[in-house]
Amino acid sequence: MSGTLVMAPVADGAVGPVAGELVAAAASCPPGPVVLGLLGAPPGDAVDAAGADRVVAVPGAPPGTDLEADAAAARALLDEVEPDVVLTPFDPDFAAFGARLAAERGMAFVADVTGLAVHDDGLVAVRPVHAGKLDAEVVCPSGTAAWVQVRPGAFGPAAPAEPVAVSLLPAPLAGPARVRHVEWVEPPSSGVDLAHADVVVSVGRGVGEENVGLFAEIARRLGVALGSSRPVVDAGWLPQEHQIGQSGTRVAPRLYVAFGISGALQHLVGIQGAKQVVAVNTDPAAPIFSVASLGAVADAVEVGKEMLNLL
Amino acid sequence: MRVVVCVKQARVVPGHVELTADGRAVAEDFVERQVNEPDLFAVEEAIRVRERSGEGHVTAVTVGDEASEAVLRQCLAMGVDRAVRVAVDDAASHDPLLVGRALADVARSEDADLVVAGVQSTDSAQQATGPAVAGFLGVPCVPSVTQVGALPGALRVTREVGGGRAEVVDVDLPVVLTVQTGVNEPRYGTFKDMMKAKKAEIAVVGPPEGGARTAVRRVFRPRADGPSFEPIEGTAAAVAEQLVALVRAEAS
Numbered sequence: 400m401s402g403t404l405v406m407a408p409v410a411d412g413a414v415g416p417v418a419g420e421l422v423a424a425a426a427s428c429p430p431g432p433v434v435l436g437l438l439g440a441p442p443g444d445a446v447d448a449a450g451a452d453r454v455v456a457v458p459g460a461p462p463g464t465d466l467e468a469d470a471a472a473a474r475a476l477l478d479e480v481e482p483d484v485v486l487t488p489f490d491p492d493f494a495a496f497g498a499r500l501a502a503e504r505g506m507a508f509v510a511d512v513t514g515l516a517v518h519d520d521g522l523v524a525v526r527p528v529h530a531g532k533l534d535a536e537v538v539c540p541s542g543t544a545a546w547v548q549v550r551p552g553a554f555g556p557a558a559p560a561e562p563v564a565v566s567l568l569p570a571p572l573a574g575p576a577r578v579r580h581v582e583w584v585e586p587p588s589s590g591v592d593l594a595h596a597d598v599v600v601s602v603g604r605g606v607g608e609e610n611v612g613l614f615a616e617i618a619r620r621l622g623v624a625l626g627s628s629r630p631v632v633d634a635g636w637l638p639q640e641h642q643i644g645q646s647g648t649r650v651a652p653r654l655y656v657a658f659g660i661s662g663a664l665q666h667l668v669g670i671q672g673a674k675q676v677v678a679v680n681t682d683p684a685a686p687i688f689s690v691a692s693l694g695a696v697a698d699a700v701e702v703g704k705e706m707l708n709l710l
Numbered sequence: 711m712r713v714v715v716c717v718k719q720a721r722v723v724p725g726h727v728e729l730t731a732d733g734r735a736v737a738e739d740f741v742e743r744q745v746n747e748p749d750l751f752a753v754e755e756a757i758r759v760r761e762r763s764g765e766g767h768v769t770a771v772t773v774g775d776e777a778s779e780a781v782l783r784q785c786l787a788m789g790v791d792r793a794v795r796v797a798v799d800d801a802a803s804h805d806p807l808l809v810g811r812a813l814a815d816v817a818r819s820e821d822a823d824l825v826v827a828g829v830q831s832t833d834s835a836q837q838a839t840g841p842a843v844a845g846f847l848g849v850p851c852v853p854s855v856t857q858v859g860a861l862p863g864a865l866r867v868t869r870e871v872g873g874g875r876a877e878v879v880d881v882d883l884p885v886v887l888t889v890q891t892g893v894n895e896p897r898y899g900t901f902k903d904m905m906k907a908k909k910a911e912i913a914v915v916g917p918p919e920g921g922a923r924t925a926v927r928r929v930f931r932p933r934a935d936g937p938s939f940e941p942i943e944g945t946a947a948a949v950a951e952q953l954v955a956l957v958r959a960e961a962s
Contacts, residue, residue: 463871466879467850491837491872495853498806498838502845507923508807510836520927528804528929529723529736529833536927537804543923548836578850579880581866586874598961621957633892639874646854646870646890654960656953664835677956678939679949684725688939689932693956695942695949705950 402431404482405451406473408492409439410461419449419557421486424549427515428484428522429541436476438462438469441565449557454565455479463492467578470496471571477504479568482544484522489548490668491645501546507539510548511664522547531662531686550664552671589640593648596624598656599673601643602699603628603666605659605680610700611636614658617703620710626650628666644669658699662687711766714817715756716827716839717785718746719778733928735800745781748828750788750896752889755858756826757789757897762860767791771816773798773809779912786907787899794820794913804834805922810842812918817847824865825886829854840888851886852879856893 403425407418418435425433435451439461448454457472459465473496477485487493489511501508513534514525521540524547528535539545593599600618602611602625611631618625626643627636643650645665651672658679660666667690670676678691679699688694695702720743727740753770760766769792770785772778782793796812803809817825825847830837837853844851857868861880868878870890881887899907942949 466852470850491854494837494841495851496841498810498836499841499845499851502807502810502842503848508805508838508842509924510806510838523927527932529721530835531932532723532725533727533736533929534932535804535929538925538927540923540925577882577885578852581878581880584868584876584878598957600957621954621961623957623961629891635892646872647874649873654957656957675960677953679953682725684931691939693942694939697942697946697949701946702949702953705947706954709950709954 402480402482403428403433403484403486404436404476404480405433406436406438406476406485406487406493408462408488409437409441409456412440412442414442414446416556417488417551420551420554421488421549422449422451423557424486424515424554425451425484427517428486429517431483434480434482436480437565438472441567443565445562445564447559447561448563450560451563454563455568456565457568458570463495465580466495467576468573470499471573473500475568475571484544485546487546487548489550493548497546497548504544506544506546508546509537509539512547512549513553515547527686531664532684551668591624591640593624593626593641593643593650596650596652598623598654599626599643599650599652600624601626601628601655601657601660602631602637603657603660604630604634605661606699606703608634608636610703613700613703613707617706617710620707624652628660628663657687657691658703660687661685662690711759711763711824712820712822713756713759713766713768713824713826714813714820714822715749715753715768715770715785715790716813716825716843717749717753717770717772717781718828718831718839719743719772719774719781720746720831720833722833729929733930734926735929743777743780745784746828746831746833748830748832748889748891750828751891751893752826752828753785753788753790754894754896755889756824758894759824759858759860769794769816769820769822771796771813773803773812775799782912783907783910786910787904788897789899789903792913793910794915796915796917798917801926802917802922804926805924806836806838806842808918808922810839811846813839814843814846815918816915817843823883825884827886827888829888829890837888840886844886847884847886849884849886850881851888852881853888854890855887856890858887
């Protein structure tokens with residue numbers, strides 16, 4: 400058992416930037432060979448491995464398409480590499496099987512990791528706790544293999560490197576399928592085009608149900624799009640078409656103004672394309688402020704009422 | 711149909727906190743405990759599965775100290791049949807695999823056909839509990855489920871796959887599902903259920919052998935060097951003026 404296995408997806412025929420981020424993160428893990436393990440059909444015979452020593456791939460559909468196939472592919476990579484540390488992206492596709500594999504294999508597990516370092520007692524991972532208001536250092540003791548899910552964007556991109564030949568692993572033998580695909584369901588088309596909006600005014604649970612209309616009116620008078628965090632839609636305060644986040648719409652506006660939004664990871668993922676994020680929230684520790692360039696620690700509703708007076 | 715639903719008592723802390731002397735945790739005075747809201751959607755779904763199957767049994771289980779029994783009483787008030795607490799102390803319960811093993815042990819002893827949990831906790835948000843339980847039980851896990859329907863010896867479930875899309879899959883039992891938020895309306899118990907829940911007996915079992923595999927060394931404020939954003943100072947009116955100007959500049 401040695402070295403680091405980085406697992407990364409191939410999607411749309413390309414190895415995305417997250418592979419490079421994870422290989423860069425491997426530099427902070429215990430020394431040893433770094434293997435880039437690809438899930439999904441590799442784009443060619445050789446890929447830019449961002450400095451990894453070796454590339455292996457389990458051909459198949461991109462992660463997230465077939466839950467049992469993803470778990471089987473991960474097992475095949477573990478059996479081939481036998482690493483000390485596994486690094487995967489922290490996203491729903493990899494979260495679906497990460498802790499499951501770590502449980503099966505007797506590994507230590509930690510997710511949503513933003514920092515890594517080797518100390519005397521083991522591999523120390525930094526991750527947000529208490530809804531992102533604080534960070535924690537979590538020790539994965541030396542001697543136990545560790546499964547680490549890394550927050551995308553937490554480690555810088557690796558420099559481009561020479562292509563490395565891809566070794567294909569045989570597709571794992573499928574047992575009887577315990578999870579069987581029936582059909583895909585597409586989202587209903589909506590009149591709200593958040594994905595292409597230049598400016599988005601967005602509300603979170605902090606504004607309260609009775610004030611959602613206030614911000615809808617502000618957005619209307621300013622001629623900009625209205626978005627929301629997931630909890631607002633879950634509570635039925637706005638229809639699903641306004642939801643911004645990992646499971647809703649991903650937006651890339653020039654300006655994103657977040658009112659009463661705490662900044663849970665799945666929402667931050669939805670706004671990572673925004674050029675400028677401005678946040679208004681009474682809680683100075685709200686994680687939304689970590690991605691905002693401009694912000695006011697203030698009552699969003701008070702500010703909203705004053706904005707309406709100006710419009 | 712025997713269902714086990716996993717419920718967490720989440721910790722909520724305010725913007726300003728103090729830490730314990732050893733720096734490993736937030737001081738008790740600053741911690742509020744609250745049921746993990748995403749788990750309520752799982753409890754509601756578990757009860758609906760029992761109702762649709764005509765006969766069945768739902769056990770709610772939590773991993774934690776005695777104070778965490780409050781979330782079990784809330785589940786009993788909603789109408790689950792039985793409640794179990796696995797006694798694990800605060801310091802160890804940060805480890806999703808220890809929690810997963812504890813829950814899997816209860817699922818086994820309850821002879822569960824179906825295990826459900828919320829998609830993640832509001833405080834820790836690692837999305838790990840459901841998959842960990844599945845790993846220890848040796849069964850599949852389908853995360854982010856929005857609908858559950860019955861088939862003979864199996865379930866037909868809809869799961870979110872991102873961007874508003876979904877997949878419908880058939881899954882054999884036993885299976886672990888994590889339930890997405892907002893997919894149902896968690897019920898309030900009747901007054902009678904709440905009174906019964908107050909007096910109900912909660913079974914307590916010991917922690918799994920071996921303990922946590924990881925340890926929290928310390929907690930700290932992420933932005934110790936001060937905010938990285940430019941603050942807008944002044945009254946609500948001053949903030950409003952700046953925001954309107956900013957939006958108008960970018961929207962044109």
